[in-house]
Amino acid sequence: MRTAAEYLPRRATELIADALEDTRVVIVNGARQTGKSTLAELCLRDRADSMRRYLDDPRTRASAVADPVAFLDAPGTMLIDEVQRVPELWLTIKHVVDRDPRPGRFLLTGSARLLGLSQLPDALPGRSETIELFPLSQGEINGQPDGFVDAAFTHGSQLAVKPSQLRRRDYLALASCGGYPEAIRRTSPRRLAQFFRSYLDDIMTRDVHQVADIQRGSDMRRLVGTLAAQSGGLLNYARLSSDLALPASTVRDYVGLLELVYLIRLIPAWSANATTRAVATPKLVFNDAGLAAYLVSGVTNDAAIGGLVETFVIGELARQITWSQTTPRLHHYRDRDGYEVDAVLEDNAGRVVGIEVKAAETVRTDDFRSLRLLQRRLGDRFRAGFVLYCGDQQLPFGENLACVPISALWTTSPE
Structure with a gap:
């Protein structure tokens, strides 16, 4: 992952920051290698009690599948990177934000158009905002x-x-x-x-x-x-x-x-x-x-x-x-x-x-x-x-x- 010093500023940064202020689930969708993970990290840099979960780690992925409720338990914003790897999380995220409607609960990244995946059992209407990250302009x-x-x-x-x-x-x-x-x-x-x-x-x-x-x-x-x-x-x-x-x-x-x-x-x-x-x-x-x-x-x-x-x-x-x-x-x-x-x-x-x-x-x-x-x-x-x-x-x-x-x-x- 690139450090902040190596990272070219993205115009999506402000879009994500604004969405986290009024939306429960913010999704950063985009192609592989466009910098989604680093951008998400930087957006949470100044947010207290934020937590990060990376689903390209087999152990983290196994934990998410085994007990999604415990996996999602966090006091502040949780970043879940490559969320499309565990479709089972989707309904649990919906359940969590319905019970706790505070904005900025989850920042999700994915290398696919998540709401188009047939494996996802339900979308998040009214609960989420999607920001697409393309290669650099x-x-x-x-x-x-x-x-x-x-x-x-x-x-x-x-x-x-x-x-x-x-x-x-x-x-x-x-x-x-x-x-x-x-x-x-x-x-x-x-x-x-x-x-x-x-x-x-x-x-x-x-x-x-x-x-x-x-x-x-x-x-x-x-x-x-x-x-x-x-x-x-x-x-x-x-x-x-x-x-x-x-x-x-x-x-x-x-x-x-x-x-x-x-x-x-x-x-x-x-x-x-x-x-x-x-x-x-x-x-x-x-x-x-x-x-x-x-x-x-x-x-x-x-x-x-x-x-x-x-x-x-x-x-x-x-x-x-x-x-x-x-x-x-x-x-x-x-x-x-x-x-x-x-x-x-x-x-x-x-x-x-x-x-x-x-x-x-x-x-x-x-x-x-x-x-x-x-x-x-x-x-x-x-x-x-x-x-x-x-x-x-x-x-x-x-x-x-x-x-x-x-x-x-x-x-x-x-x-």
């Missing part, structure tokens, strides 16, 4: 504000964006490194590849088998490699079934498991009454662009590079949404006429920000074709449309339309 890595999402809704295309010194090769390097804390500390390509190889082995041999009985791990690995080559594209179960010679039902189950353990993310399709020709197919992206880059290393065609840059950008947006004051929902848009927008952000008032991603250092008027379609159809609901590209400056392309450097995602202030 670029703003967390570099100490920058990570405020693009809020600024886009506040200022539209007039938001203040700093010129960028980064170019396409720089963005590809950032994407290939990813955001796992251990990965960004590795300076050589060999050591970085070694990390991703070990990471994937852990996911396949430990995390997946904790949540499901997979008979043929080789099929799952083949699926992961195939999905990495398609990251940023629409999820086509029939095509995957044909390419891998697996039943479509198996492919669907495996995709669900990979989402459950935070390896991939499905971006739902967006539609509105004004856009009835929209298709309903979700888009699939890897939660960490670095892992996707490792799995497709050596593939240098334009489609693969475009998919990697899009995966990187959507990952930054998804992270930022978790702490955004606007809290928009993330979708993508595609219709039967060939119009597509890589990311559609919609807030609770129905306002929409559209984002196209271009793995190029120049932008053309035609790159705004799909954004203009949404603008015409949505009218006042359309807040702004952006093309995020690998160039250096912000330029206007019409009312509420602009191109901005990809680095604007993390260098822009939210105000």
